[in-house]
Amino acid sequence: MMGKCPKCGTLITEVRAEEVSVGGRWHGVQYLCPGCLTVLSVAVDPVALKTDTVSEISDHIDEALSPILVALQQIANRLNRMK
Ligand SMILES: [Zn+2]
Numbered sequence: 001m002m003g004k005c006p007k008c009g010t011l012i013t014e015v016r017a018e019e020v021s022v023g024g025r026w027h028g029v030q031y032l033c034p035g036c037l038t039v040l041s042v043a044v045d046p047v048a049l050k051t052d053t054v055s056e057i058s059d060h061i062d063e064a065l066s067p068i069l070v071a072l073q074q075i076a077n078r079l080n081r082m083k
Contacts, residue, residue, distance in 0.1 A: 027048035
């Protein structure tokens with residue numbers, strides 16, 4: 001059984017999806033009736049949420065590892081000078 005748009009009664013066999021900001025922080029998507037563009041639903045974009053989360057974690061890892069890599073390079077340089 002297919003649903004109908006609550007405003008215009010169009011049978012919803014597909015929706016129009018558009019990007020929308022959710023609270024200014026997350027990427028969202030709003031699903032619109034293709035007949036009258038009434039908003040049927042809004043949700044956080046799951047693909048963008050995954051991409052943003054991976055990117056944020058990667059940035060934190062890079063930030064945490066950077067001083068360790070610098071220290072290791074300094075140790076390697078000292079060892080090379082001792083040869
Ligand atoms: Zn409609």
